[in-house]
Amino acid sequence: MIINCLNCNIEMKEAGINVGANPFVLQKGINGVKKIFSEGSRLRAFVCTKCGRVEFIAEKPEIFKDDVSVK
Numbered sequence: 779m780i781i782n783c784l785n786c787n788i789e790m791k792e793a794g795i796n797v798g799a800n801p802f803v804l805q806k807g808i809n810g811v812k813k814i815f816s817e818g819s820r821l822r823a824f825v826c827t828k829c830g831r832v833e834f835i836a837e838k839p840e841i842f843k844d845d846v847s848v849k
């Protein structure tokens with residue numbers, strides 16, 4: 779996957795996300811409601827080595843398509 783920085787138009791580098799022992803997961807649900815067992819998607823992070831901009835990419839974006847409310 780190649781992502782270019784929107785500021786600098788150079789290729790961003792993939793980096794690890796350090797959150798201790800836990801995976802960094804984007805979950806369904808809004809307003810900070812905790813949904814431990816809701817479906818989630820791991821994130822990949824890309825950083826611009828010039829300006830420091832970071833982009834997160836969800837590995838499974840399709841799971842957010844039609845359920846944005848907390849049920």
Ligand SMILES: [Zn+2]
Nearest residue numbers: 783786826829
């Ligand atoms: Zn940049």
